[in-house]
Amino acid sequence: MTTRFARRMEALKASEIREILKVTQRPEVISFAGGLPAPELFPVRRLAAATQEVFEEEGTRALQYSTTEGHPPLRRKIAERMNASWGAQVTPEQVLVTSGSQQGLDLTGKLFLDEGDVVLCESPTYLGALSAWNVMRPRWVEVATDDDGMDPAALESKLRAHPNAKAIYVIPTFQNPSGRTWSLERRRRFMEVVERHDVWVVEDNPYGELRLEGESVPSLKSFDTKGRVVALGTFSKVFCPGLRIAWVAADLSVIEKLVILKQGADLQTATLSQLQVNRYLEENDLDADIAKIIPVYRERRDAMLSALEQEMPPGVRWTRPQGGLFLWMTLPANLNARTLLDECVRQNVAFVPGGAFFPNGGNENTLRLNYSNMPIERIREGVKRLAASVAKEMERAGVLEEVPATP
Amino acid sequence: MTTRFARRMEALKASEIREILKVTQRPEVISFAGGLPAPELFPVRRLAAATQEVFEEEGTRALQYSTTEGHPPLRRKIAERMNASWGAQVTPEQVLVTSGSQQGLDLTGKLFLDEGDVVLCESPTYLGALSAWNVMRPRWVEVATDDDGMDPAALESKLRAHPNAKAIYVIPTFQNPSGRTWSLERRRRFMEVVERHDVWVVEDNPYGELRLEGESVPSLKSFDTKGRVVALGTFSKVFCPGLRIAWVAADLSVIEKLVILKQGADLQTATLSQLQVNRYLEENDLDADIAKIIPVYRERRDAMLSALEQEMPPGVRWTRPQGGLFLWMTLPANLNARTLLDECVRQNVAFVPGGAFFPNGGNENTLRLNYSNMPIERIREGVKRLAASVAKEMERAGVLEEVPATP
Numbered sequence: 001m002t003t004r005f006a007r008r009m010e011a012l013k014a015s016e017i018r019e020i021l022k023v024t025q026r027p028e029v030i031s032f033a034g035g036l037p038a039p040e041l042f043p044v045r046r047l048a049a050a051t052q053e054v055f056e057e058e059g060t061r062a063l064q065y066s067t068t069e070g071h072p073p074l075r076r077k078i079a080e081r082m083n084a085s086w087g088a089q090v091t092p093e094q095v096l097v098t099s100g101s102q103q104g105l106d107l108t109g110k111l112f113l114d115e116g117d118v119v120l121c122e123s124p125t126y127l128g129a130l131s132a133w134n135v136m137r138p139r140w141v142e143v144a145t146d147d148d149g150m151d152p153a154a155l156e157s158k159l160r161a162h163p164n165a166k167a168i169y170v171i172p173t174f175q176n177p178s179g180r181t182w183s184l185e186r187r188r189r190f191m192e193v194v195e196r197h198d199v200w201v202v203e204d205n206p207y208g209e210l211r212l213e214g215e216s217v218p219s220l221k222s223f224d225t226k227g228r229v230v231a232l233g234t235f236s237k238v239f240c241p242g243l244r245i246a247w248v249a250a251d252l253s254v255i256e257k258l259v260i261l262k263q264g265a266d267l268q269t270a271t272l273s274q275l276q277v278n279r280y281l282e283e284n285d286l287d288a289d290i291a292k293i294i295p296v297y298r299e300r301r302d303a304m305l306s307a308l309e310q311e312m313p314p315g316v317r318w319t320r321p322q323g324g325l326f327l328w329m330t331l332p333a334n335l336n337a338r339t340l341l342d343e344c345v346r347q348n349v350a351f352v353p354g355g356a357f358f359p360n361g362g363n364e365n366t367l368r369l370n371y372s373n374m375p376i377e378r379i380r381e382g383v384k385r386l387a388a389s390v391a392k393e394m395e396r397a398g399v400l401e402e403v404p405a406t407p
Numbered sequence: 408m409t410t411r412f413a414r415r416m417e418a419l420k421a422s423e424i425r426e427i428l429k430v431t432q433r434p435e436v437i438s439f440a441g442g443l444p445a446p447e448l449f450p451v452r453r454l455a456a457a458t459q460e461v462f463e464e465e466g467t468r469a470l471q472y473s474t475t476e477g478h479p480p481l482r483r484k485i486a487e488r489m490n491a492s493w494g495a496q497v498t499p500e501q502v503l504v505t506s507g508s509q510q511g512l513d514l515t516g517k518l519f520l521d522e523g524d525v526v527l528c529e530s531p532t533y534l535g536a537l538s539a540w541n542v543m544r545p546r547w548v549e550v551a552t553d554d555d556g557m558d559p560a561a562l563e564s565k566l567r568a569h570p571n572a573k574a575i576y577v578i579p580t581f582q583n584p585s586g587r588t589w590s591l592e593r594r595r596r597f598m599e600v601v602e603r604h605d606v607w608v609v610e611d612n613p614y615g616e617l618r619l620e621g622e623s624v625p626s627l628k629s630f631d632t633k634g635r636v637v638a639l640g641t642f643s644k645v646f647c648p649g650l651r652i653a654w655v656a657a658d659l660s661v662i663e664k665l666v667i668l669k670q671g672a673d674l675q676t677a678t679l680s681q682l683q684v685n686r687y688l689e690e691n692d693l694d695a696d697i698a699k700i701i702p703v704y705r706e707r708r709d710a711m712l713s714a715l716e717q718e719m720p721p722g723v724r725w726t727r728p729q730g731g732l733f734l735w736m737t738l739p740a741n742l743n744a745r746t747l748l749d750e751c752v753r754q755n756v757a758f759v760p761g762g763a764f765f766p767n768g769g770n771e772n773t774l775r776l777n778y779s780n781m782p783i784e785r786i787r788e789g790v791k792r793l794a795a796s797v798a799k800e801m802e803r804a805g806v807l808e809e810v811p812a813t814p
Contacts, residue, residue: 004573005664006521006543012667022474036472044466051458059451063647065443067429099506099651103673110542114413115522131671135517136413166411240470242678244506257412260419264538265672266510271649273677 008137024350030382032369033350035176035325041293042240043284050279054272062272068263069255070097070247071274077281078247082233085209087218090231090249096258099269101206101246104232105132107261108167108202111254113138117166120158122150124328124357124366126176126204129169140359141165147319149182152189159197167200172220174207174324177357177368181322184217191223201229206246207324209238209290212298214322227251235277237325238290243273297325297372303379304371311387313394318369325372328354330365331390332399337367340393347385415544431757437789439776440757442583442732448700449647450691457686461679469679475670476662477504477654478681484688485654489640492616494625497638497656503665506676508613508653511639512539514668515574515609518661520545524573527565529557531735531764531773533583533611536576547766548572554726556589559596566604574607579627581614581731584764584775588729591624598630608636613653614731616645616697619705621729634658642684644732645697650680704732704779710786711778718794720801725776732779735761737772738797739806744774747800754792 024031054062069075075092082088082095098104105128113119113136121129123142130140141162144154149172159165170190172182182190194201203220221231227250234246248258262268280286301321308318308329318329331337337353344350354366371379431438461469476482482499489495489502505511512535520526520543528536530549537547548569551561556579566572577597579589589597601608610627628638634657641653655665669675687693708728715725715736725736738744744760751757761773778786 005518006524008521009518009664009667012664012671014663014667014670034472039467039471042467042470044462044470047470048459048462048466051462052455055451055455055458059455060446060449061649063449063451063454063649064446065441065648099673099677100675102671106672111412111416114415117413128671128674131667135668135671236472241472242470244673244675244677256421257416257419260416260421260538261542263421264419264509264535264542265513266506266651267535268507268651270506270651270677270680273680 008135011137012131012134023345029348029350030374030378030385031350032371032374032382032386033352034373035370036373037237037241037325038293038296038372041296043289046284047240047276047280050283051276054275054279058275062275064271066268066271066274068259068268070095070269071271071278074274074278077278078233079249082231082249086205086231086233087222088231088249089222094249094252094255096248096255096262097269097274098246098248098262099266100236100241100244101204101232101234102128102132103262103265104246104248105129105202105204106135106265107248107258108230109133109136110261111257112167112200118162118164120155120165120168121359122170122175124177124354124363125169125359126171127356129204130359133169138166142358142360145180147180149180149186150190152186152193155190156193159193159199165199167202168194169202169204170220171204173205173217174210174321174326176207176324177326177352177354178328179319179321179324179326181217187217187220187223191220194228195226199228202232203229204232206232206234206237210294210297210325211323212294212301212321221249227253230254238293239277239280239286243277245269245273245277300371300374300376300379301327303376304369304383307380307383311383313387313391315394315399316390325370327369327371329367329369331367332394332397333365334397334399335390335393336364338364340367340389343389343393344386347389349382349385349389351386415542418544419538419541430752436755436757437781437785437792438757439778439781439789440759441780442777443780444644444648444732445700445703445779448703450696453691454647454683454687457690458683461682461686465682469682471678473675473678473681475666475675477502477676478678478685481681481685484685485640486656489638489656493612493638493640494629495638495656496629501656501659501662503655503662503669504676504681505653505655505669506673507643507648507651508611508639508641509535509539510669510672511653511655512536512609512611513542513672514655514665515637516540516543517668518664519574519607525569525571527562527572527575528766529577529582531584531761531770532576532766533578534763536611537766540576545573549765549767552587554587556587556593557597559593559600562597563600566600566606572606574609575601576609576611577627578611580612580624581617581728581733583614583731584733584759584761585735586726586728586731586733588624594624594627594630598627601635602633606635609639610636611639613639613641613644617701617704617732618730619701619708619728628656634660637661645700646684646687646693650684652676652680652684707778707781707783707786708734710783711776711790714787714790715794718791720794720798722801722806723797732777734776734778736774736776738774739801739804740772741804741806742797742800743771745771747774747796750796750800751793754796756789756792756796758793
């Protein structure tokens with residue numbers, strides 16, 4: 001008998017994204033792999049100034065322990081932002097500050113999931129939600145999802161087939177990995193179905209404020225009449241990820257339980273980081289910062305879309321995101337994105353193979369492309385190399401249907 | 408049917424310490440309740456200077472995502488410190504940076520524990536370990552512990568009674584809550600017993616560098632020949648807790664798994680906080696800082712011990728810690744520390760009732776006193792009020808044995 005790990009470890013593997021990111025840290029690699037915001041847009045100097053004031057005016061407090069729930073003025077500001085931009089109605093007491101949105105996933109997984117519980121999700125869904133919730137060993141059931149969002153009829157039928165389903169995990173706006181956004185109509189119908197059943201909803205919305213075009217759509221949380229929607233938000237994509245300041249907003253009865261779980265998980269999020277963000281928000285206009293990020297990302301998205309249009313061989317499809325950081329590509333059915341990645345890495349281009357975003361496997365002919373982290377010239381050059389690799393793989397796999405089977 | 412939480416939530420309650428801390432945040436309260444370091448000793452100005460340099464020299468990097476394992480130069484420094492002060496032999500690759508030591512507990516709980524697994528611990532043990540590991544629903548078995556540490560014969564017999572015991576959680580140096588330190592001989596014998604069986608050891612050592620008197624004793628990790636000891640360390644008590652920088656040091660095979668779990672839990676610890684601590688350590692002598700903390704805590708411990716000697720009614724016992732932040736008090740058997748706390752809070756004095764530190768209950772006549780967070784005059788005044796409340800409770804409970812039973 002050897003010293004043993006818990007059974008859950010048999011199924012948990014290192015995140016593909018993180019492992020690829022390591023390979024792609026070399027400066028010569030054109031990486032479409034990560035979900036990294038553009039670092040040149042971080043407000044370094046203004047955050048440095050706010051930080052210095054925190055040290056001068058409340059230095060000892062910033063370095064001491066603080067409450068698990070989070071810094072009260074920051075919770076107030078988060079509630080205000082949510083009420084303004086998510087169309088939600090949230091009080092400061094309904095906000096729990098977390099160490100990244102990833103921690104919101106860890107805590108909600110612990111709160112809702114017993115081993116074997118059924119969880120519904122979009123297909124594909126966010127890899128990080130799988131790694132957080134798989135610790136609790138649930139059973140993932142994918143619900144058919146198209147360009148307008150999750151299919152309400154498919155959801156209804158899955159909820160009937162699994163009447164004990166515990167939670168539904170969704171990213172309705174600029175989804176990771178697909179870049180899709182649910183229509184208003186789909187959101188309404190989703191909530192109608194949910195309220196007829198008895199199930200938690202975790203609405204993950206890290207990208208919602210990064211709308212590059214079109215009208216904004218209210219969050220699921222804004223339709224929540226029964227306190228069933230647990231909303232996850234973060235400053236990582238609209239401010240910076242290196243401070244790890246994010247939040248959960250939910251019914252008080254849920255927040256109280258999440259606080260207990262957060263005490264066990266890490267006691268509290270760093271006091272200094274919370275005071276820094278709070279001070280920054282007091283002295284700066286985050287919406288104005290976001291308004292500067294958007295044209296840059298829009299330009300990058302457009303550069304990627306037009307390069308794809310020009311370079312990609314026929315038979316390859318991709319989404320056209322209205323915001324966020326990602327688009328999603330579907331290769332001909334018999335191509336494998338993991339094989340393609342090997343070839344691309346030799347060409348110093350990286351992306352994330354899409355198979356990892358499907359909890360029950362398959363869909364190996366898909367991939368996720370990030371457009372926020374590279375300047376336009378590198379995006380063009382990267383897409384060129386990617387397209388050449390795709391063409392090569394298509395040829396190798398005999399996909400080029402124009403070539404007659406026999407001479 | 409109402410929307411349901413996971414079964415584990417039935418047993419998880421809000422941490423008594425955290426709830427009491429909230430009540431005791433009023434400035435008039437003399438609090439012996441928390442485990443807070445003395446904030447007046449935080450090196451605010453020097454950390455502010457180091458932070459400013461981080462912003463100037465590597466600002467964008469500090470605000471971006473970084474690897475789950477932690478900032479490499481910080482991992483190197485942590486390994487060096489462990490090898491110097493714990494008597495351990497650890498490489499930088501064997502160090503995972505965590506968001507507080509509490510996260511080390513969360514991650515090791517996930518790694519080792521299936522529902523129903525037996526876990527051994529000291530009696531009493533750290534409340535925060537209970538809240539972290541109880542998420543996995545283990546069965547706690549307390550092992551007899553005296554002033555020299557865990558009893559090796561008792562440990563052997565518990566391991567025979569529970570041959571599938573999965574892990575042993577211990578704080579061998581300046582234990583929280585008891586203030587006890589295991590002798591060198593006990594450490595050796597503990598590791599002999601452990602290596603005859605097949606069980607993980609989690610050695611939590613947040614206070615080891617805060618030795619107020621006597622000779623330092625090597626960590627359990629330094630006796631670990633089979634890679635079974637997972638060591639938890641932190642900067643919270645020797646530097647400041649508000650940055651939440653701590654670490655796990657363990658065999659590579661364990662670290663690899665913990666990295667996967669940390670990806671799921673919070674992706675990474677804040678990049679900026681790691682760069683701040685790293686820069687601070689480069690430019691300052693942390694050992695010299697610690698050398699300034701020690702006489703202050705020694706004076707406070709001594710003030711508490713002599714006030715207890717003077718004020719406490721006969722029949723009350725307490726430990727005499729050689730270091731750390733806590734001492735442990737045992738009241739006459741029929742007194743209840745929770746009742747005593749109610750009375751003390753009316754007198755604006757707070758502590759943590761000891762019952763919460765016993766996973767299987769009982770021992771309601773014990774309590775934990777912190778001496779690091781209050782100046783000497785307030786310690787004396789607080790002990791005076793505490794002693795008066797104890798005397799009152801003893802009278803009420805009829806403990807004063809000098810009073811004849813019949814006149």
